[in-house]
Amino acid sequence: MGTDIHLSIYLDTRRVKKNGxxxxxxxxxxxxxxxxxFYNLSLEYTEEEFxxxxxxxxPKKEYKEDNIKLNAILTKANQIAASLEHFTTKEFENIFFSNRSVNKNDVAYYYNIYINKLKENKQIGTASNYELSLKSLIAFYGKDMIPFYAITPDWLEKYERYMIDEKKLSQTTVGIYLRPLRAIFNNAIEDKAVKIELYPFGKRKYIIPAPKSVKKALNKKSLSTLYNCPPKSSEQEIAKDFWFFSYxxxxxxxxxxxxxxxxxxxxxxxxxxxAKTSRTNKNHLPLSIPLHSFALNVIxxxxxxxxxxxxxxxxxxxxNQSAEEQHEKIKNFTRLINQHILSLAQSCGIEEKISTYWARHTFATNAILQGESMEFVSEALQHSNLSTTKGYFAGFENEKKKEISEKLMDL
Known part of the structure; x- marks a missing residue:
């Protein structure tokens, strides 16, 4: 490592947390x-403590343990930096956050690299999905280190049966856990750490389960019933207001x-x-929505x-909140909406297990039924392709089909 590279422990005082x-x-x-x-070390102190x-x-006795901990981190960082023939921050962080010796044949090594990248990009929810995926794979394999060559189509078939038969989970969950693994394989192949011949996914290999999604849209009658259903509590009122704001x-x-x-x-x-589109497609134009009076009233x-x-x-x-704190607040608020919009819907006779997803699907379906083009709805949902939008459309009801049939002979 060149002597011009500097590593140090730093207290980031730009934003104070709730605990001071x-x-x-x-x-x-x-x-x-x-x-x-700057790399987060999952430690926090007041200015006086630091x-x-x-x-x-x-340092006094009560501070020595923390001093040793920080010194160990800095020593590890310097050792890693010194071991690199050509220092780059990317290679440094790959090793620093892997918490193990560098083994590019290890699935967990690439998982940890990508999880850290997601957290740096404040994609906390996606990072959590990758962590759960890795935890599940390790539990099935029985060891912390999983070599890429061990993951074959046959191994994946056994993993799927284990998840469904023993863990009593659905094919949907299997898909949620294996799509991150597929992405990790692609990263390792791109890094030339894994030969493309070892790739276990695709035609004549292992196909990740993708059960046909259940259409999550309320018909016009149920939507009207929900809108006119009086809330029984302040939580139901909040849930209803924000559900229809989304719609x-x-x-x-x-x-x-x-x-x-x-x-x-x-x-x-x-x-x-x-937020999702801004990361995956930076050239995607912002969406402009003329605000309905209902939305203005909610604001x-x-x-x-x-x-x-x-x-x-x-x-x-x-x-002033960290990305992790914001993620937790958003998750809790989403849970509040889902819990209380469901109880409100059930109180007025709606049988569907509705949630915030239903507001999005209901908008898409009703817009198309009212004559809007699939292209307009795709743009409104900020989808990158029409096939995704088609998955949101719940289809035509029998009354609408009958109306179309009657018009066929209006010659």
Missing amino acids: KYPVKLRVFVPFPREQK KNIWETKK VCYGMNVKDILQLKVSNVKDGVLTFKR KKYGNINGKPDEYIFKIINK
Whole structure:
């Protein structure tokens, strides 16, 4: 490692947490080409604690254990940096966060690299999915280290039977756990750590289960019933308001709703870009939605449209929270909506197990039934292709089919 590369322990005081502490990070600075990166160490201290632990030459007894811990982290970082013939931050972080010796034939090695990348990009939910996938694969294999060559089509078939027969899980869950593994294989092949001949997925190999999705759209009658059903509690009222807010805002998901900022609304028009789309397709144009009076009333009732441009409209999350904290708040709020919109629906005789997903699918289906093109709905949902949008459409009811049939002979 060149002597011009600097590693240090750093207290990030830009945003204080609710407990009054700040995150501790490893700072890596490379002067040429100039690059600086900060890696979260999952530690946090107050400024006074950090001073007593790290910035003093002789820490007191109560701070020695933390001092040793930070020194061990810095020593490990320096050793890794010194072992690299050509230092790059990417190669450094691959080794630093793997928590094991470098073994590019190890599935978990590539999982940990990608999980760390997702967390850095604040994709906490996706990172959690990859962690659950890895945990499940390790449990089935019986060892922490899984060589790529061990994962064959036959092994995957056995894993699927284990998940369904022993763990009593669905094929949908199997698919959720194996799609991350397929992505990890692709990463390792791209990195030339795994030969393409070992790839176990695809035609004449192992096909990841993809059960036909259940259509999740309310018909017009059920939608009207839900809208006119009086809430029995304040929680049901909140759930109903935000469910219909999603519906009239082109099926916007809860995360995007809660991340809306004051600057996203101007002259009665909501302009935003899905968080998911902004990562997968940076060239995708923002979506503009003329706000229905119902949506405007929800904003007036629960939000703040007159705040600073960078403030969130709804106060469920705030900009001082970490990505992990925001993820937890969004997940809890989504759970609240799902729990209470379901109980409200059941109280008025709707049998479907509705959730926030249903608002999105219901928008798509009703828009098409009202004559909107599949292309318009695809754009409104910010899908990258029409096949995804078609999966949202619940199809035509018999009454609509009969109406079409009657018109066939209007010659």
